[in-house]
Amino acid sequence: MRRLQILLVCLLAAAGLKAAELKSPNGNLVLQADVKDGCPVYRLDYKNRPVIKESRLGLEVKNEKDLRSDFRIAEVHTSAFDETWQPVWGEVKDIRNHYNELALTLEQEETGRTMIIRFRLYDDGVGFRYEFPQQPNLNYFVIKEEHTQFAMAGDHKAFWIPGDYDTQEYSTVTSKLSEIRGKMEAAITPNSSQTPFSPTGVQTSLMMKSDDGLYINIHEAALVDYACMHLNLDDKNMVFESWLTPDAIGDKGYMQAPCHSPWRTVMVSDDAREILASKLILNLNDPCVYEDVSWIKPVKYIGVWWEMITGKSSWAYTDLPAVKLGETDYTQVKPNGKHAAHTEHVKKYIDFAAEHGFDQVLVEGWNIGWEDWFGKTKDYVFDFVTPYPDFDVQELNQYAASKGVKLMMHHETSASVRNYERHLDTAYKFMVENGYNAVKSGYVGNIIPRGEYHYGQWLVNHYLYAVKKAADYKIMVNAHEAVRPTGLCRTYPNLIGNESARGTEYEAFGGSNPDHTTILPFTRLMGGPMDYTPGIFEMRVSKANPDNHSFVHSTLARQLALYVTMYSPLQMAADMIENYEPYMDAFQFIKDVAVDWEDSRYLEAEPGDYITVARKAKGTNNWFIGCTADENGHRSNLTFEYLEPGKKYIATVYADAKDAHYEHNPQAYTIRKGILTNKSKLTLAAAPGGGYAISVIEVTNPEEIKGLKKL
Known part of the structure; x- marks a missing residue:
């Protein structure tokens, strides 16, 4: 069979056949890929209905000939794959990974450079990515822009949020694609850090519904060492094109072959339930890299949090207008009387957790530096190991341990990524020494180094660095304000949650x-x-x-x-514990429900x-x-x-x-x-x-x- 497959590939190449067709395992989806006028193109149909009309593919490279023209198909390779794997945690115990694959090897005639576009077609959608093998004429290169198109077959109903390099914390707008431009200004509501980029730019995962009842979802999978993808709409022709997050000088990706892009994903069904049940994005990620996963456990928790969110209490210990780490003596200043993260208060939460079967208690505002961090773009704000005078780390962890409960660490980085990486090993060691095995991290504010964005390649690499470093200490990570997930929890299951x-x-x-x-x-x-934090x-x-x-x-x-x-x-049972007391009959469901x-x-x-x-x-x-x-x-x-x-x-x-x-x-x-x-x-x-x-x-x-x- 292998010899026949190789022979078929050779015959196709020798015959100069360009167009290639691939069907999903159940035959409902049909993908066509080709090169037209030197540019790679593809289209996708579902049950003989167009999902993605003919769309162009390729990348624009800085100061070099781009990777979207002058190509010919050098090789066509097809294969099939079928396995069942078990996630460390998840919605189901077993996940089937079943697809048919098409790999187009493209050769750029003028430069001799090679690029592979690999398609994996599942019953519920497609994933495809660009691959750059090691080769003499393509080594280091800088991406100016990725030009992946998704040509829609109609003016679909869309569920979208504004395209932004720094935040996803927007309310979803429901409108026709043609209405995005007119609704964009009102959709961009204030945030602590935001950088919208286009009057028709939206973020993935983008959900749509066609007039004839197709549910279509565009996203990406396995975002590693690459900039986060947004979508920019040509609203005259209903064509989305990828729009990567730039760095501080406007470049959108630094690559060295051999390398590849993340997967671009399109899910489609005539049943909305199948979109929700899809495991396509998880399947496009690599298997778990950890041999021992016994330390990774789902968590149900409560926390000293909502009272600060509502404004009842304070993260800060004092009302000083400014503090400096290592210089402000908190034992000599007057407490503001509103600080929530103090020992006796936290003990009440530990008691509640123990009584009602919760695993952990999150405590925010426990460490020095909260007085003037917000919006100040300070580099050296927190050291992640020094508590306020009213928070006794050792006593609380001993008390929690005696009750069979763990405390959950909180690391607000104030978006000073350089400072966080400077302290990361020390902070994780401190957690281990004091009985913490999970951390909620935050990246509120404009990123330091200044000019970088939350969703650029540099920050994408940082978030994964923090997760992998945490694994060295057997710590689970719940990252807030980080880039939106793309299924990496399959590969790194200690990434147990995100906000985003x-x-x-x-x-x-x-x-x-x-x-x-x-x-x-x-x-x-x-x-x-x-980490939606329900239960109010x-x-x-x-x-x-x-x-x-x-x-x-x-x-x-x-x-x-x-x-x-x-x-x-x-x-999380996110409300203040006293608010549960009048409704303990309803609270029973939160106690009972699995995770x-x-x-x-x-x-x-x-x-x-x-x-x-x-x-x-x-x-x-x-x-x-x-x-x-x-x-x-x-x-x-x-x-x-x-x-x-x-x-x-x-x-x-x-x-x-x-x-x-x-x-x-x-x-x-x-x-x-x-x-x-x-x-x-x-x-x-x-x-x-x-x-x-x-x-x-x-x-x-x-x-x-x-x-x-x-x-």
Whole structure:
């Protein structure tokens, strides 16, 4: 078979055949690749419907002949691959990696340079990348721009955020592609660091829906040693083109052959649920590089955090207008009385975590330097090892250990990446010495070195450097304000979470749209899990801070559902612990819900409207179901055929009350219990901005169901 394949390649090359065709394993997707007028092109069809019309490929190289013209096809190679692998943690226990591959070897006639474009076609989409083999005429080169096109087949409905080199913390806009230009100015809301670049530039993961019912998603996979890709729209022709994040002098990538770009991905289906269930991006990443992964564990945590976000408390120990690390003597200054990260307060959180079965307690604002870091672009702000006088590191870690709880470290870098790398080994050693095994890092503000952007090649390399260095110390990383994920958690599973989007904190900064959590799984979560920080029970922020009149755009029942619909192996009960006390019956779901899964079923999905998910807890026969809905609410007719036949289950349903509403009655909910089997049916309604959550626990003792009726 191998000899026949080689012979076929040789015959194709000898015959000068240019066009190549590749079908997905199930035949629904067809990819065509060719060279026209010296430029590589491709197109993609799904069930005989155009997804990507003929689009050009290539790169513009600084001070050299570009890599998008004067090419001919030197070789065509096809192959197939099929394996099943197990993630360290994930939505499912087993992932199938099944694709057909086409590799076009292109030769540039004038220069003799070679470039390979490799396509991997799955049943749910395609990934392709540029590869540059080692060769005499292409060694070091600088990318001026990548010119990968995605020519759309229509003026699709799109779910987009503004293209920006520094932030993804925008509210998603839903519009036609042709409307992006007119809506861009209003979409660019303030942020601590932002650099929008075009009136039609948007970020990936970009979700779209065609008029004839195709769901299309564009993103990238395995972003390593390369700049983050955005998309710039030619809105006259409906053609997106890649737009890389530059460095401080405007260059977009420094390459040395042999090397390759990240994968450019297009997912497509006529069923929105298949987009959510896709593992294409994970599959395009390399396998796990660690031999020992026993130290990497999913985490459910609480934290000293929301009270600072609301403005009730302070990260800073004093109200000094300015401090200098190593020069300010905190023992000689007056505390402001609002500092939250003090020993006795943290002990209360440790007690709560121990009582209710949480793994860890995050504490922000524990270390010196918080007084004047924000917006100052200071190089030397934090040393990541020196606590404020009221935070006793040793005592707290001993206290936490005695309760079977760990503390979670917080490293706010203030975007001074040079300073963080300067201290990184010392900071990680300090964590190990004091019992920490997980860190939440942050990159708020404009990047230092000055002029660099959050999503440029230099910063992309830094984020991965921090993750790999953390692995040397068996530390898990949850990076905030970092580049959005592209599936690297498969290769480096200690990258247990990211923010990289508009999380729950924005509910205290004016609020997010009620459709926000019905869109994020289709966009931001395509590349990896998000530390969204759900679980807010007190929706009126003024209850914590009378000067803050924001409110959380959600019902309480939907806050429970987010633990299922917003997949993450890192889940926080984000509210202040005192806000859970009046609602401990509802809080039970947060205590019960798993953070690692054996199976996941997307039951209903429509981007911007609703998502309903059922997940089976790893190593058990228990399921958890969640539904999140937009401002119009949603009605579900549920069946349970995925439950094991012949078994009985106790279902606890946490639902919106009939009069619940995210604006005027968010805390109205009902709880009821009953018996389920795989033949059961259930109708539930999610209120406007609401949802529901269900725990489905296998009956192991007949006594457990005495007095319960079928739901």
